[in-house]
Amino acid sequence: MAMKKWLALSKHINNLNKAVARVARWAVLLMLGLGFWNVIGRYLGVAIGQNLSSNGLIEGQWYLFDLIFLLGLGWTLQRQGHVRVDVLQGRWGKRRQAKYELLGTIFLLLPFALGVMAISIEPALHSLIINEASPDPNGLPRYWIKALIPLGFLLLTLQGISEGIQRISELKESSFSKQIQEKGSEGEQS
Numbered sequence: 519m520a521m522k523k524w525l526a527l528s529k530h531i532n533n534l535n536k537a538v539a540r541v542a543r544w545a546v547l548l549m550l551g552l553g554f555w556n557v558i559g560r561y562l563g564v565a566i567g568q569n570l571s572s573n574g575l576i577e578g579q580w581y582l583f584d585l586i587f588l589l590g591l592g593w594t595l596q597r598q599g600h601v602r603v604d605v606l607q608g609r610w611g612k613r614r615q616a617k618y619e620l621l622g623t624i625f626l627l628l629p630f631a632l633g634v635m636a637i638s639i640e641p642a643l644h645s646l647i648i649n650e651a652s653p654d655p656n657g658l659p660r661y662w663i664k665a666l667i668p669l670g671f672l673l674l675t676l677q678g679i680s681e682g683i684q685r686i687s688e689l690k691e692s693s694f695s696k697q698i699q700e701k702g703s704e705g706e707q708s
Contacts, residue, residue, distance in 0.1 A: 524686075527680075534592075539590060541589060542586045542589040546582075549582035552579045552582065555575065556571050556575055559571040573654040573657045578658060585663075585666060587670070588671075591671065596677050619685050627678045635672055635675060642667060646661040
């Protein structure tokens with residue numbers, strides 16, 4: 519019964535990262551549009567003698583890239599899009615894959631994600647307190663983009679927890695199936 523509650527939590531985390539990924543998808547379109555305008559504005563501006571781009575628009579383009587990358591961390595993990603050692607995993611059975619995924623999540627992913635999140639909170643708060651802005655003329659504020667770092671790694675941490683829950687569930691199910699098969703084999707031998 520307790521596993522059902524953990525799986526429900528995992529489903530909520532998955533849904534959260536799916537919703538955040540929708541924001542990141544729209545940011546891709548905005549980033550592409552802004553990049554297109556920055557290129558056109560630069561050349562068209564030179565041709566007509568007007569400045570049609572600005573530091574704010576150029577920074578907006580890379581801020582959107584940051585948003586896409588950082589808010590997409592958890593969703594990418596959910597979709598199994600992160601780097602893996604597939605050469606080895608392709609040869610392993612489901613149970614062994616689940617074991618190594620769980621160990622990697624517990625000993626590599628979660629400490630890394632929690633560490634980056636913890637380290638990035640103080641600079642993000644400091645940036646907010648001092649109202650940090652771009653040093654470039656007409657640049658954008660920096661504090662809100664710095665806040666995305668701990669947020670992105672929080673989402674990655676949550677998704678790591680969700681993945682861990684799912685691997686534990688898989689291991690329990692395969693263990694249960696193995697026990698049933700063994701009991702069935704014993705019954706046939708009698």
